[in-house]
Amino acid sequence: xxxxxxAASATGWEELEELARRDPAGRPYLxxxxxxxxxxxxxxxxxxxxxxxxxxxxxxxxxxxSFPGRLEGGELQGGTVHRVDGGAVAALGAAGPAxxxxxxxxxLLLASALRALxxxxxxxxxxxxxxxxxxxxESLYEVGLAIAATLDLDQLSEEILLRAVSxxxxxxxxxxxxxxxxxxxxxxxxxxxxxxxxxxxxxxxELLAARAxxxxxxxxxxxxPAGPVGLLPGARHLLAVPVGIDGRPRGLLVVGDKExxxxxxxxxxxxxxxxxxxxxxxxxxxxxxxxxxQALEKERLERELELAAEIxxxxxxEGAPEVxxxxxxxxxxxxxxxxxxxxxxxxxxxxxxxxxxxDVTGKGxxxxxxxxxxxxxxxLSIGPxxxxxxxxxxxxxxxxxxxxxxKFITLLTAELxxxxxxxxxxxxxxxxxxxxxxxxxxxxxxxxxxxxxLGLLPGSAYRGGTAELAPGDLLCLYTDGITECASPxxxxxxxxxxxxxxxxxxxxxxxxxxxxxxxxxxxxxxxxPQLDDQTLILLRRRPA
Amino acid sequence: MSESLRLExxxxxxxAVIYTEGxxxxxxxxxIARAAYQLIEGGHQTLLLNLTGTKIVNSIGISILIEIIxxxxxxxxxxxxxxxxxxxxxxxxxxxxxxxxxxxxxxxAAVHGLAPxxxxxxxxxx
Numbered sequence: 302x303x304x305x306x307x308a309a310s311a312t313g314w315e316e317l318e319e320l321a322r323r324d325p326a327g328r329p330y331l332x333x334x335x336x337x338x339x340x341x342x343x344x345x346x347x348x349x350x351x352x353x354x355x356x357x358x359x360x361x362x363x364x365x366x367s368f369p370g371r372l373e374g375g376e377l378q379g380g381t382v383h384r385v386d387g388g389a390v391a392a393l394g395a396a397g398p399a400x401x402x403x404x405x406x407x408x409l410l411l412a413s414a415l416r417a418l419x420x421x422x423x424x425x426x427x428x429x430x431x432x433x434x435x436x437x438x439e440s441l442y443e444v445g446l447a448i449a450a451t452l453d454l455d456q457l458s459e460e461i462l463l464r465a466v467s468x469x470x471x472x473x474x475x476x477x478x479x480x481x482x483x484x485x486x487x488x489x490x491x492x493x494x495x496x497x498x499x500x501x502x503x504x505x506x507e508l509l510a511a512r513a514x515x516x517x518x519x520x521x522x523x524x525x526p527a528g529p530v531g532l533l534p535g536a537r538h539l540l541a542v543p544v545g546i547d548g549r550p551r552g553l554l555v556v557g558d559k560e561x562x563x564x565x566x567x568x569x570x571x572x573x574x575x576x577x578x579x580x581x582x583x584x585x586x587x588x589x590x591x592x593x594x595q596a597l598e599k600e601r602l603e604r605e606l607e608l609a610a611e612i613x614x615x616x617x618x619e620g621a622p623e624v625x626x627x628x629x630x631x632x633x634x635x636x637x638x639x640x641x642x643x644x645x646x647x648x649x650x651x652x653x654x655x656x657x658x659x660d661v662t663g664k665g666x667x668x669x670x671x672x673x674x675x676x677x678x679x680x681l682s683i684g685p686x687x688x689x690x691x692x693x694x695x696x697x698x699x700x701x702x703x704x705x706x707x708k709f710i711t712l713l714t715a716e717l718x719x720x721x722x723x724x725x726x727x728x729x730x731x732x733x734x735x736x737x738x739x740x741x742x743x744x745x746x747x748x749x750x751x752x753x754x755l756g757l758l759p760g761s762a763y764r765g766g767t768a769e770l771a772p773g774d775l776l777c778l779y780t781d782g783i784t785e786c787a788s789p790x791x792x793x794x795x796x797x798x799x800x801x802x803x804x805x806x807x808x809x810x811x812x813x814x815x816x817x818x819x820x821x822x823x824x825x826x827x828x829x830p831q832l833d834d835q836t837l838i839l840l841r842r843r844p845a
Numbered sequence: 846m847s848e849s850l851r852l853e854x855x856x857x858x859x860x861a862v863i864y865t866e867g868x869x870x871x872x873x874x875x876x877i878a879r880a881a882y883q884l885i886e887g888g889h890q891t892l893l894l895n896l897t898g899t900k901i902v903n904s905i906g907i908s909i910l911i912e913i914i915x916x917x918x919x920x921x922x923x924x925x926x927x928x929x930x931x932x933x934x935x936x937x938x939x940x941x942x943x944x945x946x947x948x949x950x951x952x953x954a955a956v957h958g959l960a961p962x963x964x965x966x967x968x969x970x971x
Contacts, residue, residue, distance in 0.1 A: 429911075432940045434906045439939065463901045466931070470903045472870065490901075491868065560871045560905050658906070760889075 302377075313432050315411070334411055335363040338390060341404035342488055343392030349411070351419060354563075361612055365392035371681035385412035387419040440464050451586070452593040457488055461554075461583045467489050468579060469540065469572050471556035472565055473533055476544075478552045480838070487552070495531045500550065504529050508541050520768060533557040540568040542580045546588055554580045582751075605640040605664070613639050613669050616676045622648045624719050628841045629654075630811040634819070635834045641668025642780050642834035643675055647683070655683065656780040656838050659712040660731065664834065674703050675710055675755075689727040693752060693763040697729070699757035709756040713748060713778055722770040724843055727763050730754030734779055735796070737803050739773025739844070745800055748778075772845040777803055782833035786822040794825050811839045850876050851898070854884070860959060861889040862952070866898030874909030881913045890922035893955050897928040907940050914945050923947075927955035 317337060320330035331349065338346035338565040346366030350357040357372035368377070368391060376382055380393040418744075444458045458476055466474040473491030477484035483497045484505075498505055508529065533539060536557030544552035554576065558565035580789060613635075621629040631644050641661035648654050659675055678699040682692055692714065700710055713734055715726035726734065726748050734748030751764035770776060779799065786794040802821055806814045815837055822835070850873030855913040861884045867873060881892055882911075894910075917924040925947035929937065937943050949955035 429904075429908060429940070433907070435939050436904075436936050439935065460932075466868075467901050467903045470870070470905055560903065562871060562905060562908075564871075 325414060326421045331361055331414050331418065334407065334414060335361050335640065338404060338407040338411055339363050339392065341407050342392050342516060344392035348391045350389045350391060355670055357389050357829050358487045383408065385415055387415045396717060420543055437468055437575060439448050440468055441582055452590050454590040454594050457586055457590045462488055462490050465554055465576060465579055466556055469556045469568065469576055470560045472558040472560055473536060474556040475533060476552060476554055484553045492533065494533050494627055495529060498529045502529055508539060508710060509543060537565060538567040540572060540576060542577045544580045544587065545585045548582050551584055551587065607692055609666060609669055610638045613672060617644060618646050619647055622654060626719055626843055628811045628843065630815055631838045632815045633836045636831045637665055637667035640664060640834035641672060642782065642836040643672045644838055645679065646838065653716050653717045655714060656778060656840065657712065657714040658731065658780055658836055659710050660780045661710050662708055671704055671708055671710065689716060689725055690763045690765040693729050697755045701759055704756050709754040711754045715748065715778065717840065724768045724770060725765060727751055727765045730762060732779060732784065735770055735777040735800060737775045737807065739771060743804050753833060768841045772842050774842050775803055775807055776840040778838040780834060780836040782835035783818065783822055785833060787829065788825050789827050789829060794822055811841060814839055852876055852880055854880055860891045860893060862884045862893045862895055864895045869899055869902040869906035870916065871905040874906040878909050878913055885916065885920060890920060891959050892917065893959060894926045895928050895952055896926060896933065900930055902933055902936065910942060914942065918945065923959055925949060925955050925959050927952050
């Protein structure tokens with residue numbers, strides 16, 4: 302409350318009685334009572350001082366004269382001071398009893414009103430403190446519930462820092478998040494803060510362990526460690542608590558300089574308890590938001606992967622082209638959403654058909670991107686019929702130019718002349734194609750590699766080969782996802798079991814053969830997840 | 846984020862609006878009080894505190910705002926707040942400010958509520 306000067310004029314007891322009845326601690330009553338006191342004391346002016354925070358502070362002034370804001374030592378130069386319970390009355394220019402006993406009963410009434418005033422102020426302070434305690438509890442509650450519903454990590458971090466600064470009556474603050482072995486600054490309020498600090502820094506451990514610490518300015522005098530240098534540059538008093546779950550620190554909450562009406566001071570033990578409780582609640586809310594962000598990111602990646610898978614499916618043939626006198630089927634199942642296997646069944650203008658299987662090193666998005674590159678290159682580079690080796694050389698150059706150094710592609714492309722059953726092929730480091738001859742035996746001709754995988758070395762040369770598909774013969778082009786499918790005993794499915802399957806079902810419709818190979822590899826894996834992409838092309842010349 | 850409070854005062858017929866931006870703490874509260882007491886001395890008896898730019902207030906700031914409310918009550922004037930964040934509005938209700946000062950969601954509503962004849966007491970809150 303600021304002091305007020307009131308006009309000195311005659312004040313009757315009736316008026317005072319009326320004012321006291323309205324509010325015995327009210328300013329109008331105090332002002333008129335002080336005027337009456339000054340009149341009775343024969344003083345030119347009087348001032349009422351109230352004891353607050355250990356000092357006598359001026360509350361009211363009546364009449365003339367200059368009264369200091371505080372009565373130092375309880376004395377007034379050139380005047381008299383009469384102590385009353387809870388304060389004092391000072392008089393200047395006293396004509397009557399100055400220096401002698403104060404006037405009665407005005408002094409008694411003034412003392413009584415002063416007691417009512419200080420009691421009222423104390424009650425008001427207590428009510429304020431209790432109300433603010435409710436605000437603190439409300440904040441803790443909201444951080445646990447309402448804020449926990451805020452899943453926006455940035456918004457939540459901002460809210461947590463602002464509430465911490467506000468709750469602790471701090472002038473400034475900072476929120477850090479744990480990244481590896483360090484705490485990294487997430488955001489700050491009210492000034493700069495150090496960008497990062499080692500989580501195991503001894504001075505940080507001391508700060509976290511301290512009940513309340515003074516920083517640079519007072520460290521020398523109090524002997525209290527200052528905490529990490531420049532944590533909140535310029536702050537005189539620091540309080541820091543970890544933000545953690547199950548004892549695992551996820552962050553750090555720091556506030557600086559506790560405010561009061563007289564300036565700033567250190568934080569107390571209750572502040573530390575409040576901030577610790579707040580940080581515990583905040584940790585859960587932050588963890589929820591972090592997990593939510595992760596889930597959103599995962600969902601986004603899954604959507605992108607699904608889109609990539611859809612694009613990749615578009616690269617593969619929708620169905621097999623009709624080739625009179627032949628059965629043809631293609632099949633692919635990636636190990637992940639997108640894969641690194643590729644196959645194509647491309648009819649040529651002259652009636653020939655080009656069959657291609659390929660396998661990109663690696664799996665996932667990186668492999669899928671290279672599959673896309675291969676598809677474009679194959680469609681753009683394919684030349685005249687019978688040009689398979691030149692095609693392989695062109696593809697090798699293209700893949701070398703457009704892929705990472707450690708990426709390469711195995712590829713087998715075979716061109717069938719349906720009229721003759723003749724096959725011209727080139728195998729760039731791929732699993733040999735299997736040509737199972739008709740009849741009851743297991744005679745197999747392998748379409749052997751004639752060069753290195755595409756993209757491995759510049760200037761690679763390729764040697765082609767030929768074969769002939771007789772009526773009843775079955776050609777199988779595949780990727781190693783089938784033959785290297787592993788059992789729980791870590792045994793591979795192998796080429797032998799693939800040939801067995803082809804031989805047993807040599808007369809069955811090709812979709813049934815595909816289904817049988819799929820079933821047998823799954824049975825062989827006995828529940829183990831598919832580790833590699835699987836691709837098949839089956840071509841059978843109908844029996845004459 | 847700025848620590849110090851910035852103020853703007855818009856004097857109108859019968860009403861003065863104080864716009865705040867920043868932290869209402871000890872320093873910020875004192876600045877508001879200084880502006881408010883100057884307006885009162887200048888004859889303004891109706892004040893509106895527009896807190897659009899304030900996201901944070903501490904207990905010292907609140908105690909100063911209460912003193913301003915008390916001063917307004919002493920002179921028979923009226924004080925209202927508008928554009929509070931949900932957190933600040935809840936704090937004002939808990940601390941009892943809403944019993945003696947109007948709290949409005951926006952400035953037009955506050956201006957309407959403070960207009961002569963609009964009502965004697967503060968509204969129940971936003």
